[in-house]
Amino acid sequence: MAKRGLFLAGVWLVLQVWLGVACAAPASALTLSTGTEVSLRTFPSQGDTLLLWFVCDEGHGANEARTAQELASRGYETWFPDMLEAHFLPSLPSSLKQLPPEEITEMIAHAVKQSGKKVVLVTSGHGAGPILKGARAWQEQAPEETRNALSGAILFNPDLYSVPPAPGVEAQYDPVVLQTALPLFIFQGQLSPGRWWLEHLKVQFARGGAKVSSMVLPKVRGHFYVRSDATDDERAMTQRLPELIQDALQQLQQPITSQPHQNETKP
Amino acid sequence: MKKILLGLCGLFLFSAAQAMELQAWSGGATPPLALKDMNGKTHNLESYRGKVVMVQFWATYCAPCLKEMPSMMRLEKRLAGKPFVILAVNMGETDKEVKDFLKTKVKADFTILMDEEAKALEAWKVFVAPSSFLIDPQGKVRYTLQGGAEWDDKEYVQLISDLMSGK
Numbered sequence: 001m002a003k004r005g006l007f008l009a010g011v012w013l014v015l016q017v018w019l020g021v022a023c024a025a026p027a028s029a030l031t032l033s034t035g036t037e038v039s040l041r042t043f044p045s046q047g048d049t050l051l052l053w054f055v056c057d058e059g060h061g062a063n064e065a066r067t068a069q070e071l072a073s074r075g076y077e078t079w080f081p082d083m084l085e086a087h088f089l090p091s092l093p094s095s096l097k098q099l100p101p102e103e104i105t106e107m108i109a110h111a112v113k114q115s116g117k118k119v120v121l122v123t124s125g126h127g128a129g130p131i132l133k134g135a136r137a138w139q140e141q142a143p144e145e146t147r148n149a150l151s152g153a154i155l156f157n158p159d160l161y162s163v164p165p166a167p168g169v170e171a172q173y174d175p176v177v178l179q180t181a182l183p184l185f186i187f188q189g190q191l192s193p194g195r196w197w198l199e200h201l202k203v204q205f206a207r208g209g210a211k212v213s214s215m216v217l218p219k220v221r222g223h224f225y226v227r228s229d230a231t232d233d234e235r236a237m238t239q240r241l242p243e244l245i246q247d248a249l250q251q252l253q254q255p256i257t258s259q260p261h262q263n264e265t266k267p
Numbered sequence: 268m269k270k271i272l273l274g275l276c277g278l279f280l281f282s283a284a285q286a287m288e289l290q291a292w293s294g295g296a297t298p299p300l301a302l303k304d305m306n307g308k309t310h311n312l313e314s315y316r317g318k319v320v321m322v323q324f325w326a327t328y329c330a331p332c333l334k335e336m337p338s339m340m341r342l343e344k345r346l347a348g349k350p351f352v353i354l355a356v357n358m359g360e361t362d363k364e365v366k367d368f369l370k371t372k373v374k375a376d377f378t379i380l381m382d383e384e385a386k387a388l389e390a391w392k393v394f395v396a397p398s399s400f401l402i403d404p405q406g407k408v409r410y411t412l413q414g415g416a417e418w419d420d421k422e423y424v425q426l427i428s429d430l431m432s433g434k
Binding site: 161164165166167168169170171191193194195196197221 | 290292293294295298326328358359385388389391392393394395396398399400408411412413
């Protein structure tokens, strides 16, 4: 009997912990002018910076949520708009490239207006293209007094090829690379061929006027924090996400230098 | 319903990913390749004129590379004695990382070349692991393939045989 009581108490405790994580962020729905209904999960905080994070795992991935909770305790607010589910897209990194940039623009406008905070975009892989296009469109239409509210983007393993690169052929980048005038921070997994093309991409960004910093993350593959087959090193790096993002945010806020791509941070 | 639709989309994408084919080479001249193997011996692609060469770029962290290596060994065995050679270029890892991999994961018996500074990767414009190039006896790249393959499938064996016979 005592054992059964202990078992039930254990189940209750696990449920409380799970519910505590699952319910930590209030969710709301937002209907965009395109008619798309986007559920929005928010992790409020008192600080003056808001992360608008476009994820590839239905917007409530445990690792991103844990990261957002930790960042909230450090004063950074995070919003997760669930754009993939809104468009019936599978929860795959490659689905992010199908996000309509005009909806990103509207999400940025909503975040700026509702929060009154500095907004930093976060995404990974193929999300970089539509997110940067959305950002550029927002910059073009934003009133002068709010234009600085969009203060940068953090890109994990960005895939910005305009067509899938063929072996032996010069890669072609999405034109948005040369049109981005935002402070950027790129995290690139060391265990990824993209690592060897990072400097090439940074040079292209810098040509367009973006201030780019980067960090190669040792012993991890791309999308390490959403992998079901994550290695011990990848799990350990996932635990470090709050600290990595906080460092990136601090670098994004540094003044623009004349040689923007010199801020390479080695692993 | 949404979940079912998402699942179906995922299944479709997975199927599409399986259907990778050799592509005709669309780059320019064959890039240079001169690298050391695991024993420190330098291999120069030019010295393999007269043979069909499969130059493959791979990494220890790449699951499709690990999966296709046994088929590469079977392919080399099947074409033993014929003018065919595999040069598997490691993508920027250390000697120790590769040796540990060969001890614990796959005991590859084809030639592995080390490209620690990723210079060859840059010259050959490799963006995905694995990426393979088939080079004809005249030293010209004829086909490429991004992603893993079962290299001892009869279509690949036939194509390599055709290249060896000058087709």
